[in-house]
Structures are given as structure tokens and as C-alpha cells.
Amino acid sequence: MxxxxxxxxxxxxxxxxxxxxxxxxxxxxxxxxxxxxxxxxxxxxxxxxxxxxxxxxxxxxxxxxxxxxxxxxxxxxxxxxxxxxxxxxxxxxxxxxxxxxxxxxxxxxxxxxxxEREMMLERQREGIAKAKALGKYKGRKPTAILKADAVQSLLRAGETKRGISKKLGISERSVHRICSMK
Structure with a gap:
């Protein structure tokens, strides 16, 4: 078959x-x-x-x-x-x-x-390093940290970390990281 x-x-x-x-x-x-x-x-x-x-x-x-x-x-x-x-x-x-x-x-x-895959990844890393050296590459914009105030508000309101994660569309790990910052 x-x-x-x-x-x-x-x-x-x-x-x-x-x-x-x-x-x-x-x-x-x-x-x-x-x-x-x-x-x-x-x-x-x-x-x-x-x-x-x-x-x-x-x-x-x-x-x-x-x-x-x-x-x-x-x-x-x-x-x-x-x-x-x-x-x-x-x-x-x-x-x-x-x-x-x-x-x-x-x-x-x-x-x-x-x-071929490893060569492609190597070229990608080299390109990123070159762009960083020229100041043209800043990396991905941090999305979770921008929601830190909302995380803190929801925590104070009694929401669970898992619930906050789902409401804000960020990972639970990000919620825990934000909690440990303050």
C-alpha cells in the first residue's frame, strides 16, 4: 500500500x-x-x-x-x-x-x-551581524514589555498569570518576567 x-x-x-x-x-x-x-x-x-x-x-x-x-x-x-x-x-x-x-x-x-541549510543559516547570521554593525538592524521590537503596565494592572485586579497571558496575547513566561522586574 x-x-x-x-x-x-x-x-x-x-x-x-x-x-x-x-x-x-x-x-x-x-x-x-x-x-x-x-x-x-x-x-x-x-x-x-x-x-x-x-x-x-x-x-x-x-x-x-x-x-x-x-x-x-x-x-x-x-x-x-x-x-x-x-x-x-x-x-x-x-x-x-x-x-x-x-x-x-x-x-x-x-x-x-x-x-545547504547550515550554510544558509551561517549567511543569515553574517548578514544580521553586518546590519547591526551598520546600525540598520535593531532586532525584533519587544512586544511583551510594552504591555508591562497592563500586566501589573491585571495582577492588581486579581487576574491569574495564565489569564493575563491569554488576555494580552503574550506568553506566560513573559508575564512572569514582567512580574519579577518590579
């Missing part, structure tokens, strides 16, 4: 999710799990899809970056799939891990993808 998994990072990427869904259906996936979450977020649908796979099934994704966040994560997924005798197909790469060549190529490409 072919089992599909589709993921986009944000809710705004509806077209991307639809394109993945269509690609998975066209190649014959009988079940498709999908979710819209970042690569580092909880990925319940991925867990469910892998959990659903049985001996002889194949998990199918359209692109490698839709599946794993790092080479290590990819290795963990492959190990779990191998333990269940489940293959993995990545459509845009034409890879199929049911053979030795496919497994080798997947590991090589996974390493290259992780290298």
Missing part, C-alpha cells in the same frame, strides 16, 4: 499543500496524511502516517524537505520504517529505499540538504 505524507510550513501555503496532495493521489497513495506545521514543530500527522504503515507498505513524500528536518531525523525515520519493513519514496528525487542504491542516494542527498 502506498501511504502519502504532505506538509507545508505555514497555513498560507495552501497551494503547496494542494499540489503535494494531488501528486500523492496521482501516483496511487490510498491514504494521505497532511499537516501545516514548521519542520521543528510537532508533527502528529507524520507520526500517525508512520504508525499506520505495515509490512510491505511504502511511505511516499513529494520532497525530502517535507519529511525530515536533518540527516539525523531522516535516519531516525528510515530506521523506524526499516524496522517495520516499510519503504520510502521521494517523488521529486526519484528515490526508492526498497533497494540499496536508493538508500545510499538518500543518505548522500540528506547530507547535502543539511549542509
Amino acid at each position: 502506498l501511504i502519502g505524507y504532505a506538509r507545508t510550513s505555514t497555513l498560507e501555503q495552501k497551494a503547496g499543500l494542494e499540489a503535494q496532495r494531488e501528486s500523492l493521489r496521482v501516483i496511487g497513495c490510498e491514504r494521505v496524511w497532511e499537516e501545516q506545521t514548521s519542520s521543528v514543530g510537532l508533527r502528529e500527522s507524520l507520526r500517525d502516517a508512520v504508525g499506520f504503515c505495515r509490512d510491505g507498505d511504502t511511505l511516499v513524500v513529494t520532497k525530502l524537505d517535507r519529511l525530515a528536518r536533518s540527516v539525523r531525523h531522516l535516519g531516525e525515520i528510515i530506521e523506524e520504517l526499516d524496522g517495520k519493513n516499510v519503504g520510502l519514496r521521494i517523488l521529486d528525487l526519484g528515490l526508492d529505499t526498497t533497494n540499496a542504491t536508493g538508500k545510499l542516494m538518500l543518505n548522500v542527498l540528506g547530507s547535502v540538504a543539511q549542509f
